[in-house]
């Protein structure tokens with residue numbers, strides 16, 4: 753089964769391709785198929801994931817999986833949330849976003865630096881699919897005082913995972929996949945897909 757991966761984020765492509773490798777899908781990132789980024793006009797992860805999946809399914813005629821994700825920080829009332837990729841402005845790099853976050857939490861003590869990564873994965877059979885499969889994973893952690901680690905992408909260097917005693921950028925890709933918001937959402941999606949295809 754050929755599927756388009758409706759994301760332009762290389763970090764997501766790397767993680768999702770590896771997680772989907774054991775299953776019977778031929779996954780193609782949208783950029784390899786010439787699909788441009790969709791306009792993310794929704795106000796929730798779910799809306800944006802549906803917009804991206806629909807855009808890629810329409811452009812390719814293939815089933816699509818989209819990932820809308822981000823970091824919700826308790827002390828910032830859930831920000832940057834759906835705006836995580838462009839927290840420090842349009843075209844911001846991961847390190848711009850990290851610096852802005854550390855600045856915003858400058859006076860916040862360790863016991864109030866709780867945060868969660870969220871990942872919504874949407875699977876659409878085709879652009880007009882009225883019953884998208886929607887899965888949501890949540891991963892709790894603590895925002896560090898400074899970055900550590902070179903793995904992963906985005907906010908991983910400042911996301912401390914208490915059970916592992918390190919940041920998510922210091923985990924192997926395999927370990928991150930077992931624990932992460934994305935890993936959790938994908939496990940749900942695989943379970944749903946197998947139910948649907950057997951019904």
Ligand code: ITT
Pocket residue numbers: 758759760761764789792804819820821822823834836837849869904905906907908932934
């Ligand atoms: P696409 O819309 O093309 O998929 P994007 O990067 O714009 O790419 P989002 O709007 O979903 O995607 O923003 C997600 C942001 O949340 C991402 O850019 C990171 O900054 C952050 N993020 C999501 N998952 C993450 C993870 O596993 N580790 C670190 N940061 C993550």
